[in-house]
Amino acid sequence: MPPTPALLGLDRAELAEALSSADRPALRARQLARWLYAGETDFEKMSDLPADVREALGERYVASGLVETRRVESEDGVVKVLAHGGDEESFECVLLPYADRVSCCLSTQVGCPMGCAFCATGLGGFDRNLSAGEILGQYFLLQSISPRRISHVVYMGMGEPLLNYPEVVKSIRLFKQEVGLSPRHITVSTVGIVPRIRELAQENLPIHLAISLHSTKDEIRNSLMPVNQKWPISEVLSAAKEYVNATGRKVTFEYLLIEGVTDTIDQAEDLATMVRGFPSLVNLIPFNYVSTGQGFKRPAPSRITQFRRTLESLGVNVTQRRERGHRIAAACGQLAGVHGGRFARRRSPSDLSVLS
Ligand code: SF4
Structure with missing residues (x-):
């Protein structure tokens, strides 16, 4: 039924x-x-x-179709909730309390077809898009747990938000119009779905855009993120510039540091050249352990510092992600949606036919 x-x-x-x-x-x-x-x-x-x-x-009707099936809390206050929308296909969302604000990380798809080599979600393949109601439902599930109001939303959970464009944009409008969240407190993260970045720039929604770059070399990015075979780095950068010009908002480039793969100094120098000349921020994310079979490792702290200092010395605006929720596998790239629920019947990872 x-x-x-x-x-x-x-x-x-x-x-x-x-x-x-x-x-x-x-x-x-x-x-x-x-x-x-x-x-x-x-x-x-x-x-x-x-x-x-x-x-x-x-x-x-039901008011919200979301059913919480499991909750895990970490000692740093992070809470990961596993839920389903009535069909038992599980997805995860995460509550992230900070001293100055409460944020939440929401999923937009059950699984993900993008097959990024460093990501637990990508390993499981794709099952379906979430509806706007299921996206908002995650916010309210987490709000029911949080003693403080959730003021910030990041679309960085399971799935590639811009592959579920209509429901994601609808949910953002509802957050703005009905929940009263400022779009400036909403971040959408993408691996670089170029036509949708351009479309988003025209939506008149001053949200924050984060683009996962993760390497400055197409051959490395191809191996880490199959999407790069469709839209290489130059096209992603050009769409990012259009976004900045249309919205007046700066773009964040997420950059994953993997030992010996993306943390080389020549890539730090390339990165500085690439982002020079338009308002942007580089957010460094040292690799979180995910068993992907690729043997990826987190760089030593000295290597992370060296990469960061190189960027700073070249005038790049750089931050390093505050990492939370490691122990409960709620950190970036670790959301897999398999805990306590049944694993979805998914298409194989890296199904680029969805991009055609
Ligand atoms: S990093 Fe994002 S886009 Fe890539 S496989 Fe994971 S969830 Fe999908």
Whole structure:
């Protein structure tokens, strides 16, 4: 039996339609939206909706279709939640409390077709896109755990957000319009889906874009990220420049440091040349252990420092990611969606046919 449809993820017009289809007044959509986008999942608690409306909705819909199946907490306060949207295909989201803010990392797909060689998610292949409601549902699941308001959202969990473009953009608009999050506190991370970067630049959404670069040499990037065979580094940089010009926002380049592969000084120098001349930030991510069978290693601290200093000496704006959640495999590249749920029936890793 298909899962009961969920109302979370619908915009005002769609909520009005849902009410009309239940023979209830469409003008209740505003009240309904206020409850849904405050995270309420029980129709009975939507106290300013008449009882007959609550009853009619409850007969046809659920508020949120997300079901939490497992929760793991790390001693540094990071919480990883495994959930499914009614079909038991599992995906993960992570709560990241900091001293000055609370952030969360959301998944956009069950699995991922991109097959990046350093990533646990990529190893399992792809199953399906998540709906806008399932993306927002992760936020509200995590908000129900967090004693502080989640003010920042990063689309960096399982999946490549720009391969699920319509639902990702819809979810961002709902975060802005209904949840009241500033788009400036929302980051979308991509491996470099060039046409979608260009499209995103025209959406009039001043979100932050993070591009996973990870090497300055096409032959190395090809081996780490199959997407590079479709859109090489030069095309990704040109799309990034267009994004900056259209939005006035700087772009972050994520750069994974893998010993002997991406941490060479000549790549630090190339990187400085590449990002010179447009507003950007380089975020260094020392490799987190993931058993990918590639034998990748995290560079020694001295090597990381040397790479960073080379960039700084060449005038690059550089940070190093604050790493959290290692012990519960919630750090970057470690989300696999297999804990406690059944492994999805996925297509094989690195299915570039999805890019055609
Ligand atoms: S790094 Fe991102 S795009 Fe690459 S396989 Fe992992 S989830 Fe997919």
